Structure formats: C-alpha cells, structure tokens
Amino acid sequence: MSVHKKAKRVTTQVLLDMKSRGEKISMLTSYDYSMAKIVDQAGIDIILVGDSASNVMAGHETTLPITLDQMIYHAASVIRAAERSLVVVDLPFGSYQGNSRQALDSAIRIMKESGGHAVKMEGGEEISESITRVLSAGIPVMGHLGLTPQSIYKFGTYVVRAKEGEEAEQLKKDAILLEKLGCFSIVLEKIPAHLAEEVAKSVSIPIIGIGAGGNVDGQVLVAHDMFGITQEFSPRFLRRYADVSTIMNDAVKGYITDVKSGDFPNEEESY
Ligand code: KIV
Numbered sequence: 656m657s658v659h660k661k662a663k664r665v666t667t668q669v670l671l672d673m674k675s676r677g678e679k680i681s682m683l684t685s686y687d688y689s690m691a692k693i694v695d696q697a698g699i700d701i702i703l704v705g706d707s708a709s710n711v712m713a714g715h716e717t718t719l720p721i722t723l724d725q726m727i728y729h730a731a732s733v734i735r736a737a738e739r740s741l742v743v744v745d746l747p748f749g750s751y752q753g754n755s756r757q758a759l760d761s762a763i764r765i766m767k768e769s770g771g772h773a774v775k776m777e778g779g780e781e782i783s784e785s786i787t788r789v790l791s792a793g794i795p796v797m798g799h800l801g802l803t804p805q806s807i808y809k810f811g812t813y814v815v816r817a818k819e820g821e822e823a824e825q826l827k828k829d830a831i832l833l834e835k836l837g838c839f840s841i842v843l844e845k846i847p848a849h850l851a852e853e854v855a856k857s858v859s860i861p862i863i864g865i866g867a868g869g870n871v872d873g874q875v876l877v878a879h880d881m882f883g884i885t886q887e888f889s890p891r892f893l894r895r896y897a898d899v900s901t902i903m904n905d906a907v908k909g910y911i912t913d914v915k916s917g918d919f920p921n922e923e924e925s926y
Contacts, residue, residue: 665700665741667773667795667839673700673872674861680873682743682863683881686712686729690878691736699740701863703875704730704771706745706805711879718804723750723761730769743797744771748805751776751785758785762794775842777803779829783836790837798833800826801867802845813890815866817846827854834858842875843867845892866892 658678662669673680682701685691686708694702708729709721723746730744744765751758762774773795776782786796802816810816817823826846833841840861843851848868855862861872876893879885883898913919 662739664739667741670700670741670840670861671859674859680861680863682873682875683878684708684711684875685733685736685878688732688736691733694878695737695740700873701875702733702737702740702742703775704733704742704744704769705775705877706747707877709747711877711885717807719748719807721747723747723764726750727765727768730765730771734770741773742771743773743775744769745775751782751789755785755788758782759788759792762789762796763792766794773797773839775799777805779825780832783832786833786836786838796836796838797863798830798838798841799844800829800833800841800846801843804844813845815845815847817850823847823850826850827857830854830858830862834860843871845890866890 658669658672658676670680680700682703683694683699684703684705684707685694686704691702704726706718706721706726708726709715709718712729713721715721726744726747730742734742746758746761746765750761758776765771765774774789775797776786776789777799779798779800786798789796802810802813807813817826827850830841838860840863841858842863842865843854845866848870851862851864851867852870855871863873863875864871865875877885880888880893881896883895884900884903886900910919
C-alpha cells in the first residue's frame, strides 16, 4: 500500500518517506473551515494556510498586508477541519524578517494559538538564523525559494525567477542550506523546470513546485484558482479543475429570480 494511503495523519516523516519511495505529494491552500473540510476529506497530503489569503480572502494586490493575527485566525479555522492533512502556516511578511527572536515568537504564536503543524518561511541564506531558531524550538519549517511574493517590490514583477546563472546558482545553494539547517521540505515557485528538477535531485527533502515543472516531488496550487473561483488570475502553470465561479453565479441568479418572483420560499420551505 502507498505511504499516502497508509498514513492516518500526514507528518513530516510521511512526506520524507513519500519522496524516498517516489510517491508524489499533493498540496493545496485553504483559509477557512468549510474549504479545508472538502480538501482534507478528498485526501490532500498538505494544506497550506498561505499568506495568499491576503489576495484571495481580503482582495489585496499583494501578500504584504496580512497580519500575524489574521493568519492565526485563518489557520485555527483550517485546523478545526483537518483530520488527516499536515497543516502548514505561512509566517506573514514582517513577522520574521526583523531578527531570529521575532521569528521564534511569531512561529510560537502560530503553533500555540492556531494548532498548526508547521510554518513556512520565504527566503534562503538571508534568513538562516531565523530558520535555525524556529527549528530549535521543535517547530517544523518548510522553506520557500524562487518567486517569493513577500519580496515582490524587490523583484518588481511576477515573472519567472532564477533564469540567469547567478540567481540559479544562489537558489541551488539556498536549497542545500535549507536542507542542512533542518527544513522538512521546500516550495519552489515559478522557476525553470530543469532547475527545479536539479534541485529536487540534489536534496533528500521533498521539493514542492508551483510553476516549477513536473519533475519535482509534489505540487501546490491555490485552491481558489484551481476550483475556478478566482477568475482574474491565469498564469501558465495553473490548471483549472472546475468552474465554480460560473456554478455559483448561476445559483445566485436562480435565487434572485425565485425571490423576486415569490417562488422562494414555498410552503414546504416555510414553518
Ligand atoms: O501563500 C501561498 O499560497 C503560497 C503558495 C503559492 C505556495 O505560498
């Protein structure tokens, strides 16, 4: 039986076993109880309470505005639904870049107040001290390299990262460093597929890609994007598995029609 099917609860060790057996890892975002329940019951391995909640839930242009308190609120809602998945929570912008003490305090708040199982932090060498300190408290850390949306104002655009030699070399070094520090996995976002494949082969921890090609250990998407709830975002790497926004739009129109015509509620729907 596959490691995925056998596991009652996905742990960081289960993910390592999956990589070593060549079993791909599935990961999706969720920010609330109802969505997390659907995603968990369908059998996803990892739920990411991503700071993309800043875009998807709150309508901000970037992930920068979301606060630690807001991330804890989202994560606590997801945790109440997740019976089997490993729940990873993003440390939001400004909650860990100050120094390693700040990073530890923020990670502890997430673990204590939301019940999340691990945190994700964007960056490599430049945040190594903070990663080490969070890990030293027994908190599992997932890394995030390549396009790191919390640095969008440094990059200037959301184009593919690490296409050039120097940036690609730094990314490879950072991935090896994150493994050495003790991260249990790394997300690689929007980088060339050949580079992601090379990184996945160079480390024994699982590499989860988003816009990083198919030759990595797993994939992550923003659930609202793959369900077709969000419509304005259509990058090349996104596959839509449903058109939920059309289904919801039709349902709302049907409801409006029935309310206006007096067809809803009928006798059976009344007391
Ligand atoms: O916040 C998020 O949803 C993410 C994924 C895109 C990996 O970090």
